[in-house]
Amino acid sequence: MSGANTLVKKQPNPWYVAVVSGMASYIDSCGIITSGTALAIYQKAFAGTEHALSNMQFGALESSLTLCIAIASIIGGRLGDIYGRKKVFAVTMMFIIVGAFLVVFSTAFPLLLLGQILIGCGVGADLPVSLATIAEAAPDGKRGKMLGFSDILWVVGILAAYGTGVLVSSTIGDSARVSGQIMYAALGVVGIVVLILRMTIPESEIWLKSREDRLAGRVQEEKTGGVAELFKNREYAVPFIALIIFYIGTNVPANTLGQFSTWVSMNVIHMEVWVSSLICMLVYPARAVLDIVFMKFVDTEKRMPLFYMGAALYLAGFLMFPVFGFSTVTFILTQLLYCCGAAFAFESILKVWMQECFPTLLRTTANGAIVFSSRLCCAAFGLFTASIIAFNVVFAFILLAVFCVVGFAAAIWCFHGRRYNTFDEEDKTV
Numbered sequence: 001m002s003g004a005n006t007l008v009k010k011q012p013n014p015w016y017v018a019v020v021s022g023m024a025s026y027i028d029s030c031g032i033i034t035s036g037t038a039l040a041i042y043q044k045a046f047a048g049t050e051h052a053l054s055n056m057q058f059g060a061l062e063s064s065l066t067l068c069i070a071i072a073s074i075i076g077g078r079l080g081d082i083y084g085r086k087k088v089f090a091v092t093m094m095f096i097i098v099g100a101f102l103v104v105f106s107t108a109f110p111l112l113l114l115g116q117i118l119i120g121c122g123v124g125a126d127l128p129v130s131l132a133t134i135a136e137a138a139p140d141g142k143r144g145k146m147l148g149f150s151d152i153l154w155v156v157g158i159l160a161a162y163g164t165g166v167l168v169s170s171t172i173g174d175s176a177r178v179s180g181q182i183m184y185a186a187l188g189v190v191g192i193v194v195l196i197l198r199m200t201i202p203e204s205e206i207w208l209k210s211r212e213d214r215l216a217g218r219v220q221e222e223k224t225g226g227v228a229e230l231f232k233n234r235e236y237a238v239p240f241i242a243l244i245i246f247y248i249g250t251n252v253p254a255n256t257l258g259q260f261s262t263w264v265s266m267n268v269i270h271m272e273v274w275v276s277s278l279i280c281m282l283v284y285p286a287r288a289v290l291d292i293v294f295m296k297f298v299d300t301e302k303r304m305p306l307f308y309m310g311a312a313l314y315l316a317g318f319l320m321f322p323v324f325g326f327s328t329v330t331f332i333l334t335q336l337l338y339c340c341g342a343a344f345a346f347e348s349i350l351k352v353w354m355q356e357c358f359p360t361l362l363r364t365t366a367n368g369a370i371v372f373s374s375r376l377c378c379a380a381f382g383l384f385t386a387s388i389i390a391f392n393v394v395f396a397f398i399l400l401a402v403f404c405v406v407g408f409a410a411a412i413w414c415f416h417g418r419r420y421n422t423f424d425e426e427d428k429t430v
Contacts, residue, residue: 014146017137017201022150023194024089024130025347027096027187028069028123029258030157034187035065035116036259037165037277038103038180040266042112045177051107055386061109061116062259063382068120069127070375074227076125077368081361084211085129085136086203092129093195095122100188104181119187124375128367135355135363136206140423144298144352148291151348155288158258160186162281165262170274210360227369229362239357240366242414243350247374249407250346253318253400255378257338260385268393269326276331283336290343298352304415310344311408313337318401322394345408357420 043053080088099118138146168179230240265276317337320330358366
């Protein structure tokens with residue numbers, strides 16, 4: 001009866017949950033862009049001093065963020081299924097806050113690295129439980145919309161990071177360390193606000209019910225196990241493997257663009273930081289507008305046609321530099337086509353698929369494993385990206401386009417003509 005009493009407690013408005021929990025996506029994107037921009041400023045500010053950052057150290061700082069997002073996502077995802085969503089995301093925000101302010105006040109490479117590690121661990125562990133919290137609070141017929149809204153917050157995080165970059169670099173300068181410090185401080189302050197708001201959200205009703213069923217022996221073992229269960233059961237294995245390939249194939253290019261756009265603009269096209277940041281800030285609203293379109297149709301049969309269109313635009317974006325060369329115009333086209341395509345064929349649809357394909361007590365485990373696989377590959381690629389671009393920048397972007405093709409092929413193979421929905425399946429068993 002105690003479980004039943006827990007379940008009748010008043011729950012917050014689902015859209016409130018979607019906004020507050022969706023801030024994980026804001027911090028994810030804002031953290032990546034802040035890292036790419038602010039650390040480029042740090043590298044320029046430290047040049048010629050005892051704290052000078054080499055290209056390998058710069059790459060290590062960037063890849064450590066992504067590597068820790070990867071590792072923490074699989075750990076945080078599993079912990080979210082075992083101990084609940086709320087406990088995990090309370091700890092994750094503390095990691096992000098401490099990490100951000102550590103980078104603000106540090107000059108030595110080891111401390112900068114530690115700050116990046118803490119931010120990465122916080123973001124990684126937070127993403128799976130936050131998305132599951134949104135999905136489990138959402139009413140039927142609006143789940144896709146609410147998950148899609150988190151992608152708008154992801155765009156807002158990018159705009160906030162680029163906007164701050166434009167402001168500080170144009171007023172204070174590209175080579176002033178304080179410009180980068182302000183960007184990381186802004187990330188830390190947002191983390192504090194989100195932590196306070198998160199404390200007002202109770203544990204997921206669906207998770208509480210599933211845990212009660214598990215403890216009472218009413219849940220099948222294959223719906224409560226770890227990552228191994230996702231491979232054993234074909235019903236879960238097919239979408240699980242497809243989503244891993246899809247997210248690796250699309251996220252390696254996206255992560256490269258996010259972390260190294262400023263680097264490419266400064267070192268290949270020879271643009272000022274504030275110019276490249278302004279361009280990115282101006283094209284990303286198109287992503288937000290198309291995200292709203294996605295929210296309207298994601299819960300309908302028009303989901304896949306929009307996905308196909310988005311995949312074509314996404315791929316075209318990464319072919320601009322190899323086909324037409326490196327210039328301000330192709331930089332704009334790359335960013336614009338990527339943004340438009342991503343609204344329909346990247347994390348927006350991925351977040352929906354990740355929630356629909358797996359049962360409650362495997363949901364954040366699967367989410368975490370998928371994020372882990374993708375971010376681990378991003379980290380490995382990111383460690384050498386600056387060196388690859390410096391060696392042959394055209395080859396680097398052709399390679400990114402190949403990643404896109406493989407990722408989209410996996411998604412089409414799995415989801416063409418089929419739609420998963422474990423929420424409906426679980427409702428039928430109640």
